[in-house]
Amino acid sequence: SFSASASAPGGGVKASDLLVQCLRNEGIGYIFGVPGEENADVMMSLAQPSSGIRFVLTRHEQAAAFMAEVYGRLSGHPACCLATLGPGATNLITGVANCNMDRSPMLVLTGQGATSRQHKESHQVIDVVAMYRPVTKWATAILSPGSIPEVVRKAVRVARAEKPGAVLLELAEDVAKTIVPVGPAASPLEVRTPRRPGPDDYAIGEACQLILRAKRPIIIAGNGTVRTRSSALLRDLCEATGIGVVSTFMGKGAVDMDKEYCLFTIGLQAKDYTALAVEQSDLVITVGYDMVEYPPRLWNSTGKKNIICVDFEPAVIDTCYNPAVELIGDIGFSLQQLRDSLKQHLQGGQDSPQWDFTGQRKVRQLMLGELAAHKDDNTEGLIRPQKVLWDVRRVLPPHGIVLSGVGAHKMWIGRYFHAHLPNTVLIPNGFCSMGCAFPGAIAANIVHPNTPVVAIVGDGDFLMNVQEMETATRLKSNITVMVWEDGGYGLISWKQMAEFGAHTSLEFGNPEWVQLGRAFGWHVEV
Numbered sequence: 446s447f448s449a450s451a452s453a454p455g456g457g458v459k460a461s462d463l464l465v466q467c468l469r470n471e472g473i474g475y476i477f478g479v480p481g482e483e484n485a486d487v488m489m490s491l492a493q494p495s496s497g498i499r500f501v502l503t504r505h506e507q508a509a510a511f512m513a514e515v516y517g518r519l520s521g522h523p524a525c526c527l528a529t530l531g532p533g534a535t536n537l538i539t540g541v542a543n544c545n546m547d548r549s550p551m552l553v554l555t556g557q558g559a560t561s562r563q564h565k566e567s568h569q570v571i572d573v574v575a576m577y578r579p580v581t582k583w584a585t586a587i588l589s590p591g592s593i594p595e596v597v598r599k600a601v602r603v604a605r606a607e608k609p610g611a612v613l614l615e616l617a618e619d620v621a622k623t624i625v626p627v628g629p630a631a632s633p634l635e636v637r638t639p640r641r642p643g644p645d646d647y648a649i650g651e652a653c654q655l656i657l658r659a660k661r662p663i664i665i666a667g668n669g670t671v672r673t674r675s676s677a678l679l680r681d682l683c684e685a686t687g688i689g690v691v692s693t694f695m696g697k698g699a700v701d702m703d704k705e706y707c708l709f710t711i712g713l714q715a716k717d718y719t720a721l722a723v724e725q726s727d728l729v730i731t732v733g734y735d736m737v738e739y740p741p742r743l744w745n746s747t748g749k750k751n752i753i754c755v756d757f758e759p760a761v762i763d764t765c766y767n768p769a770v771e772l773i774g775d776i777g778f779s780l781q782q783l784r785d786s787l788k789q790h791l792q793g794g795q796d797s798p799q800w801d802f803t804g805q806r807k808v809r810q811l812m813l814g815e816l817a818a819h820k821d822d823n824t825e826g827l828i829r830p831q832k833v834l835w836d837v838r839r840v841l842p843p844h845g846i847v848l849s850g851v852g853a854h855k856m857w858i859g860r861y862f863h864a865h866l867p868n869t870v871l872i873p874n875g876f877c878s879m880g881c882a883f884p885g886a887i888a889a890n891i892v893h894p895n896t897p898v899v900a901i902v903g904d905g906d907f908l909m910n911v912q913e914m915e916t917a918t919r920l921k922s923n924i925t926v927m928v929w930e931d932g933g934y935g936l937i938s939w940k941q942m943a944e945f946g947a948h949t950s951l952e953f954g955n956p957e958w959v960q961l962g963r964a965f966g967w968h969v970e971v
Contacts, residue, residue: 460590461486461621467597470633477509481529483556486621504912508884510540515885519892523550542580546875550609559619577613584613590623591630598634607757641775653786659728668695669733671867678780689805693738694874698864722808741766830857845897850882850906853935880909886924914965
């Protein structure tokens with residue numbers, strides 16, 4: 446319900462009030478951002494006690510977008526990020542692009558100059574909608590205040606629909622002040638959620654036969670498995686069959702790292718043990734796989750592997766990714782149908798499979814040895830990354846959340862840090878923007894206030910959004926930030942050395958960490 450204070454004198458409702466009502470009706474609880482003059486009306490509407498939405502002021506728009514992204518990834522529900530026109534919108538765009546390619550639901554709200562000056566050169570006015578089209582699922586300007594209920598309803602449905610992503614809504618300052626007359630257009634639309642379709646029965650039968658005939662089937666679990674809360678059904682399938690699972694960076698936690706069928710993570714773009722397990726397979730079942738994370742040319746270079754695709758959408762066309770069977774529809778329902786069909790065959794004794802998981806078991810043992818190789822390391826001075834990550838995993842509970850930045854440390858986390866539960870290791874691996882993990886940790890603490898949250902970042906990554914230390918202090922965020930200091934952009938240095946045998950000038954200086962922390966009221970240990 447909404448307060449009568451949202452009504453305008455003489456009847457009707459102010460457009461900015463209606464926008465906030467519609468957002469709240471959609472279940473939006475948080476908006477992160479930096480406001481400006483052109484969205485002042487929206488801010489005043491948010492400030493009404495009846496709005497039911499908490500506005501979180503950040504110190505940079507990019508950080509606001511990262512916070513909204515992580516909120517969406519952890520909760521499954523979109524949050525909003527907000528900025529003004531011009532430089533506010535351009536500051537926001539990197540975080541929005543990161544969200545969109547990481548497949549997280551988000552609404553982006555930007556202000557704009559009055560429609561009376563948009564046709565000519567005008568202070569801070571640029572075509573924000575056109576700028577955002579390549580990095581969102583949908584970008585539109587609200588031109589008629591009476592369309593707000595329809596636009597917001599569509600925006601949230603588009604943002605949440607598979608594959609989820611970002612949607613931009615632009616509201617000009619004069620449109621925000623307009624009064625919407627009493628009538629159907631002056632109130633939010635009822636929220637209705639359609640049921641997702643399931644896969645074709647014939648396709649389930651085809652997939653089942655392919656799996657039964659295979660000798661060394663393997664599963665690649667991607668971001669979609671974790672995002673759609675389908676990991677429990679994937680685990681059921683693996684318990685019933687014993688088929689091993691390698692996950693992408695963003696699929697970590699799809700299966701428990703302690704289970705025998707967990708073969709850990711693929712994605713280092715090198716001949717790692719897990720990559721060899723995929724190479725040895727004669728059937729690859731991709732579940733919620735997104736090639737933006739790990740292109741198929743790296744695990745199916747000849748294009749000859751037999752592939753089953755389980756996803757919401759038909760497979761993206763690629764020379765090295767041409768599935769024999771596609772189970773298109775709700776991923777969880779597809780896994781359930783596949784599990785039931787396979788169990789029926791296995792229990793009936795018919796079509797008894799000749800699966801050989803010897804190679805997969807060997808890969809798991811090799812990886813377990815690799816993970817534990819430095820657990821007792823007592824090196825002083827420079828610390829081995831493997832030891833650090835072993836200790837973090839040991840002290841964090843299974844439900845504890847780790848967020849990785851982007852840089853050399855991300856590669857170590859990708860290989861050496863694993864999960865018991867889905868959505869407990871968050872690694873940006875689509876757009877791969879630096880600067881996401883620390884602001885994201887603030888959002889993670891909002892979503893799960895009683896869960897330990899650790900952001901592991903490089904010195905370069907952390908300093909890109911260091912200003913949000915004040916935001917964390919103001920919000921009393923209960924988070925831990927671990928900064929790995931190497932005094933340069935280490936990952937780029939690695940890559941240049943590998944290709945050219947030398948690297949360009951990539952070193953930089955750092956602040957005195959203890960003093961920096963104390964300046965913001967943080968507790969710091971070095």
